[in-house]
Amino acid sequence: MADEKNEKLAKDVLKKYDKESNAAAHKGLLAKFVSALAIAFSVFQLYTAVFGVLDAQLQRAVHLGFGLALVFLLFPTRRKHGPELHIEDYILAFLGAAAPAYIFIEYQQLVLRAGTVTTMDFAVGAVGLLLVIEATRRVVGIPMLVVVTAFLAYAFAGPYMPGMLAHRGLTPQQLIGHLFFTTEGIFGIPLGVSSTFIFLFILFGAYLESTGLGRFFIDLANAIAGWASGGPAKVAVLSSGLMGTVSGSSVANVVGTGSFTIPMMKKLGYDKEFAGAVEAAASTGGQLMPPVMGAAAFLMAEFVGVPYIDVVKAAIIPAVLYFAGVWLGVHFEAKRKNLKGVPREELPKASVILKERGHLAIPLVVIIYLLVSGYTPMRAALFAIVLSIAASSLRASTRMKPMEVVKGLENGARNILGVLVACASAGIIIGVVTKTGVGLKLASALLELSGGMLLPTMFFTMITALLLGMGVPTTANYVITSTIAAPALVQMGIPVLAAHMFVFYFGIIADVTPPVALAAYAGSAISGGNPLMTGVNASKLAIAAFIIPYVFVLNPVVLMVDATPLALVQTLVTAVIGMIAVSSSLIGFLANDMRMVERLILFAAGIMMIIPGGVTDAAGLAILVACIVFQKRRKNAEAAV
Template identity: 75%
Template sequence: MSEKSTEQLADEVLKKYDNESNTINYKGFMAKVVSAIAITFSIFQLYTGAFGVLDAQLQRAVHLGFGMALIFLLYPTRKKWLKSGKVHPLDILLAILGAASPAYIVLEYQQLVLRSGTVTTMDYIVGSIGILLILEATRRAVGKPMLCVVLAFLAYAFAGPYMPGVLAHRGLTPEQLVGHLYFTTEGVFGIPLGVSSTFIFLFILFGAYLEATGLGKFFIDLANAIAGWSSGGPAKVAVISSALMGTVSGSSVANVVGTGSFTIPMMKKLGYHKNFAGAVEAASSTGGQLMPPVMGAAAFLMAEFVGVPYIDIVKAAVIPALLYFTGICLGVHFEAKRNNLKGVPRSQLPKIWTILKERGHLALPLIAIVYLLVAGYSPMRAALVAIVMSIAASFVRKATRMKPIQIIQGLEKGAKGVLGVLIACAAAGIIIGVVTKTGVGLKLASALIDLSGGMLLPTMFFTMITALILGMGVPTTANYVITATIAAPALIKLGVPVLAAHMFVFYFGIIADITPPVALAAYAGAGISGGNPLMTGVNASKLAIAAFIIPYIFVVSPVLLMVQATPLEMIMATITAVLGMIGLSSSMIGYLADHCNVPVRVLLFVAGLLMIVPGVMTDGIGIVIFGSILFWQMRLKKKKAAIAG
């Protein structure tokens, strides 16, 4: 497959499985109009980030107005209009209304404050139009599943008197609902859109500039130099580069396409089956949202929901992310050993010191952002500094230097990149508004506990299933908001630490992207590899086994989240958990030092689980079982080698 055809395939896959990327490509005058709006949007965000944000509702209203105007211009009413490259008058009208409805809040802000909740006829009309436009923008930029979830919550707001049992409530009038959702900070303009209008936008803009500097190629070359020579090297390159790319791309599908168009053909050429090659990239790319320091958009929401600094979320995510990617690396290593797949000769790989010397400076903004967060800077301030540093770092060498036009294009790309998250946050605000106004959140949390008989393990299981089902069509951001509002309180009621409960739903909201039957990242990986999407999803789930187990562990024992733990406990928990991942990965693949039959795989799985669970007794039993199997297999392999020799 030629480089050109690979790029074309990647673009087709991205548009097919990533709704946010399926935008119209304008030329001429309309291209300039859209660019001007997007660049102005970014300048507004940079200005308020540098000199102070506006009052909450004003900041969020301007943010939403820019976003809605761009969505209606970039995502046409009908998909067949995408190829025309021309704007339809209907979309222009909707774009104007999309900007005007939030602008009403800006223009009438003082009067709205004085009225303090009283909704006039004009307020009701504007608010109704605004909510309808948010629903349509959600359909276009996020997809119908998300729209259906929001519509279900809106229907519940009116159907309260007719609902059975604990779900019943007095019901809301249209005026009450519109007033609460559109003219307070508890609905559309609530916490999710607030986070989008401050932290998330700037971090997405930061990612756009990092990508423009060529950091993605640096990551791939660095991963090649580190692991390309080892057994199954290209697969390990996929894991490492995708983990690093998680700092640039917050989308699982975009990450799969970005690195997979390079790594998947390499894996297939080496000898990996196409279903496995696509799965490696899907599992690795999905984990990008779990990878500190710049995680998915939902991580910023978590910091606000839990009420802790973002750096605390980053610290809590370090050990689970390490275990996640360790598990995938081990999985591809054992698969390579099982099939005797070699790496790429060192002579064909770039030299690590040469790469660091030529392009290592591009990673300085990432180092800076970690330092700034640890030093106590707000995420918004840290992102601002990092954006400036990413541009400045590119000027260190002529080969990486950004041209003025690229700096301007970065502003445009950042604004376009936030649209899916922005409208998902606005739609999630509608859900939160209904939940708070009807009180259904606490009712559902209580119902979840009753269904589980008041036991923690079944409650966690039902919460996991809820997050995975929602993840079939709802983006990670909205998935987290819904489960954090409804399911996390149930876990907290049962004594789970707040951070652990929220991290639990966050993990399963992300891992839904590779969980069959609807696994968008796996479908994207299969689209590039030519494999079967379902089998690619199954293989990806096996590789990402850590993500299905570790959340249960850190809920029961928050040591893995660095909560209520001494440094020694954290070190010991990490070491034994890594050993546990070796056991689990070898069990999933069927190879440790030699091929494993079914009973041995079962024992390895049990040993792996025991070592991941923090505790002297569990660690000891797990190590004994694992060590015995490893010793026995190594002796057996020596005997086979002696007989063969």
């Protein structure tokens, strides 16, 4: 009964805080049609992955056509009146398929008259642009809609803008021609990545979810960490980190694992706000966890011009430090409150879990091997999809039935819709930026505002990413900040990968940064705690994400850029020790309860060790050791009284 209640709560929370999960549940013939359309979408993507993708604009046009049709069928206009579709939804679904189909049908003619927009071209392009905007409103949300419309307005208002923001201005024909009939607008790199790599990885995640991998991760985390101090909270950290390899959504990750772990944490004695914060911080970090990171990581590989495996390698140490920070925060809070773990005899045995369901993780191991071996992400994902189905068949208890395999195709198509629309709308922003040249102007303005100094430039870039992240999905957030803010860092001599990773991190961590912290709000909805305090606690636990980006910009060795093995080991060891100092200072407990002065000193010592450098490492370590000795002596003295 409790499990059913938790499952219902999880579904309600997901629909409330994750807009793209709030799709209508149709019945009858309409449900069958939508399912068939979604399955056809997945089949098209698999076919092109196996036999070769179409020309860039054709591949992206078919991808967008399927996506828009499904969006208007699954997200009705008047949701408050129920899930039923209305006549306008059917019309928009038809137009959503027809506008991109025009490119497919007229492709040869469009190529021959490149740069010339006929009346028919203009009409179709205008409809297509408006459909993407409406889909953005329905699936992504109002904040993204505001950003997109602001950029479109800027395209026309150029002659009336002040100072460096002024430009010639664009005619409607010029704008439509650029945004809808080139690969620099809606059909640009973001949608290109969505139509190849991202779709296959999302389909891979859908199949892994169908096999029961999520429950396997939770049970395995319970067996490994459930007995420790504050065991359920550590289970949340570990399972959420593992789930990050298959889920690209912070809110979905919170709901998926939090419905199990948050009640366990509350039962153990954690405050409601802290329990929700643990899950929010750990789940948000899932997008930072290699090998399968958030959709923005695939875009980063394209924008920076490096293989995806290089992005994965660069993310390893920062991800380890992030989860070390969350884990340590949980540990010190448990020690401070003297919270014990679950008795070992009440926990499942890791050996039994691995024997019964360990085969479900085989696809993850294989996909890492394939990426490291030089396979393209697309080919690696394709093999992993097939292997996830095959691996589930190794035991009768996990074997997928034929209908479940087909259902996986449908779920994969449904799960891509939010990313697809975000990529299309991000393409509008890129199109306006490239056509008006505003990207370089804003980067120059950022440098001027910071006085040409690196730290202020990084600070303003961080604020920009956090503000955008309060309402804009990570994918679109990364596209905007990498187009506008990252170039400013690059102009100051920062390696391109480090600059892009910087904005990527702060775009993601916005999910736990108050006042708009969707992952924290989802966690508080499950825990019953105060949303704002849950966000504050989550920000404390996620402190590494606010520190590490500065570190790897100042010293790219953290990203494995020009790093020797010795330098990597030294950096990782001292940084983890530094996280001990930082996390304990924020919680207020190390060997004993801390006074405010001790917390400030320890925080400073932790920062000194996280920043690579022999002198700062030694000084920070000396301060940490001195604090531990001092606290233990005080604790013994208090016990003796």
